[in-house]
Amino acid sequence: MTYKISVIMPLYNVGKYLPASMASLFAQTLSDIQVICVDDGSTDNTLDTINRYASTHDNLVVMTQQNSGAAVARNRALAAAEGEFIAFLDPDDWYPDENVLEDLYHAASTNGALVCGGSLVEFFDDGKTVAQLEKPRNKCEFHEDGWIDYSDYQYDYFYQRFIFDSAFLKEEHLDFPEYRRYQDPPFFVSAMAKAGKFYALSRPTYCYRMVEKHVSWNEEKLSHLALGLRDVLETSRSYGYPDLHRTEAVRIFDLYRTWFEEVLDSSDGQLFEALKALEASIDVDFANNHRKTVNCKRSLQCLTRRYELEHPARLEGPELQADAFEEPSASQPKVCQNRPRVMTIVAGEGNAALFEKTVESLDRQAYANHQIVVLSSEKRIEDLAKIEAVAQAASFEPRSSDGIAADLNRCLSNGAWDYVHVLHPGDLMEPNALERLVGESEGSSASLCLYGTEFFFTNWEAYSRFAKTSISETTESVIERQEGADALVKALCAQNVPLPCLHQFISRKATKNQPLFDDGAPLLSFCGFSMSAAFSNQGVLIDPSPLYKARIDDSRETLVLNPRSMKSVALEALLGLMLYSPPSHHQAPCDETSNQTYAASLIERLLAPAKTDNDPIGHPSETPLEQMVLQRIEELSCKIDAPNPEAAENKKLKNELSRIKKSKSYRLAKRFSKAYGSVKKVLSRK
Structure with a gap:
């Protein structure tokens, strides 16, 4: 027997809704309809309920299957359908009146439509109608009968309002992709795209129940x-x-x-x-x-x-494969143990999961002569020691109250190493990064190798915050490989590359048996050494390849992502470490006057944003250099030389004053005032 419309209904644990949907279905005035219900392995009374309806309705076909999803159920029903047109009814919905299917069939057959549909009405469980959406967003209702090109419609939801020509679906091989979720829109959009247009009715043709559905996503x-x-x-x-x-x-x-x-x-x-x-x-x-x-x-x-x-x-x-460089194959032995010794220190704030990710990344390194040291609080070390992979790969050093720089220096004094670098918890490295860095450092006279970064993000919010800084997401696109005294300044003058984008791989020969990190501000403890080594006779090598993968999340210090702040830090480090009282391992390029001239020129370049073909490093900005230097000195002096810090209303300022006066940053900042006078004299002679 051939029916005018076959109505397809997948069922899964919907016993309480079936009476309403079946009542609206069997009340239809269009008598020549076929109803195909496919039970998808229900565990409630759904199958018993639908079988009772089948016992009194010869046009109701019941099929069963193991739980496979609504798409599989609908496709089985499509294969068995005998109607000229296909309609889809979800078991918790219903038709708004008894003439819906007759009106749809008449409009489709009269106008020769492959697809024909009407408007949608949405109801809550209590029977109240959902307020209509503001136009033109609402594409679920039509205001007049007639043809609509799908190119003018371009909507993908609520396909149940429509009936589809059965022969058309078979000829175009249109069915539902067998997905557990979101299988309806692909079917609907494909059918509409292939049909090109549809005939619309202004009358409601479907009642959609708005229920609170909890989806357990896996x-x-x-x-x-x-x-x-x-x-x-x-x-x-x-x-x-x-x-x-x-x-x-x-x-x-x-x-x-x-x-x-x-x-x-x-x-x-x-x-x-x-x-x-x-x-x-x-x-x-x-x-x-x-x-x-x-x-x-x-x-x-x-x-x-x-x-x-x-x-x-x-x-x-x-x-x-995740990384840009090839992983070592299983047949390739790791590097011989007589190669230079590398110490990697994982230091900073972070939960155990972040430390674990970093240690796992380091443990995958192809370079074998490698020691991993985790520098953290005693409580965090206690948690990490329980993680077998971390405990086997790393040793632990507890943090002290002396500050991060003192703790780093202690780690270095307790270990045997030829090269050292520091990672933040949660950050990662390319699997062949150490092999590459050791090879480059061994083949160079530089005592410091700075290597590039790719930033990655824990969520969209972290990326949005990062994007506002205008920092490049990878150093490789904005820095060239270079070596020499000017290498760091050239890198810093490159567009959108603050100092934290370049990570330090430090040779023991750079230390001259002196403490490697300054115990001033935590950030200066890293940047200060970079500046000192960069302008010494030992030199620096820059590899912009993003060997370092820096995680950006909501907890990352804003300063790390602030180029303006980083240029201030670089300026501080250069003034303090180059012009006056450089560390004993630093060797000035020449006498004091020449040193001042050279440093002033480098500062000028560092602060210059513009570049030309003739001067790839940059030329002085319109803002006088001395004004920028003076502004920074005044900011520091205001914090350090407050006449009565106890009387200051700003509690934050008092805490900062206390911290600064306990560190070498206090003496360093004091030297800035003296340095400024000399820099100004040098600039006035140029």
Whole structure:
């Protein structure tokens, strides 16, 4: 027997809703309808209930299957359908009146429509109607009968309002992708795109129940969600629907992005692959560089890149390898033990999980003669010692009250090393980074190798905060490989490259058996040594390759991402360490006057934002250098030389004064005032 319409209904634990939906269905005035219900392994009374209806309705077909999802159920029903048209009814919804199917069939058959549909009415469980959405956002209602080109519609939800020509679906091989989530929009959009247009009725044709649904997201469901979104994006691009493309991207960014972030870390790679495919399907040019479309694509890139870096062992196949350099093969032995000794210190604030990620990254290094030291609080060390992988790979040093620089110097004095570098908890390194850095340092006369950074982000908020700094996401695109006395200044003068983007790989010969780090401000303890070594006869080598992977999250110090603050730090380090009382391991390039002239020239270059073809380093900015130096000195003097700090109203200022006066930064800052006079004289002679 051939029916006019086959109504398809998948069922899963919906026994309490079936009476309402079946009542509206069997009340339809269109008598020649077929009803196909597929029970998807329900565990409540759903199957018993629908079988009772089947016993009294010959046109009701009941099919059963193990729980496989609504898409599989609908596809089975499609294969068995005998109607001229196909309708879809969800078991918790209903038809608004008894004439719906007859009106749809009459409009479709009379007008020769492949797809025909009406408006949507949304109800809460208490029967109240959902307030209509503001126009033009509401695409769920039509205001007059007639043809609509899908290119003018470009919407992907609530396909249940429509009926579809059965022969058309079979000829075009249109069915539901067998996803656990988001299988409806790909089917609907593909059908609309292939039909090209549809016949619309202004009357309501579907009542959609608004229920509070709790979805327990797992990797499979989110992977299928991502693939469904990808399918719609690809169809929209193939058929030329930019509005739909933007709609999908906005939906991903505003709604689904946080779910992906929450689950990806614990996934085994399936979700990662789905998100890579989803990101690749977003075409920002096709969407006319729509802001949220651009943000959506960038957020997925940040998310998948973080997973690549943090979980390379979960990814299979060379196309999914996380790092830019090849992993050592299993047949290749690690480097001989008679090579130079490298000490890596993991120091800073962070939870045990961040320390674990960093230690795992270091433990994957191809370079064997390598010691990992974790410098942290006693409580954190106690937690880390319980993690077998960390305990086997690293040794532990407790933090003291003497400050980070003193703790770093203690670690160095207690160990045997030829090269040392420091990582922040949560940051990572390329697997061949140490092998490369040792090779470059051994082949150079430089005592300090600065290597480049790629920033990666824990979430979109972290990326947004970073993006406002205008810092380049990788040093490789803005710094050239270079060596010599000017190397660091050239790097700092490069656009958008503050000092923390360059990480230090330090040779023991740079220390001259002196403490390596200054015990002043924590940031200066690192930057100060860089400046000292950079302008000494020992020199510096810069490799811009992003061997270092810096994690950016909400806890990362704002100063690290602030180029203006970093230039102030660089200025402090240069004035204090180059012009007056340099450390005993520092060798000035020549006499004091020449040294001052040279330093003043370097400061001038450092602060110069502009570049020309004739002067690739830069030329002085319009703001007089002495004004910039004076402003910084005045800021420090105001903090240090307050006549009565106890009477100061600003508690924060008093705490800062106390901290500074207990450190070498106090004496260093005092020297700035004296240094300024000499710098000003040098500049006036130029």
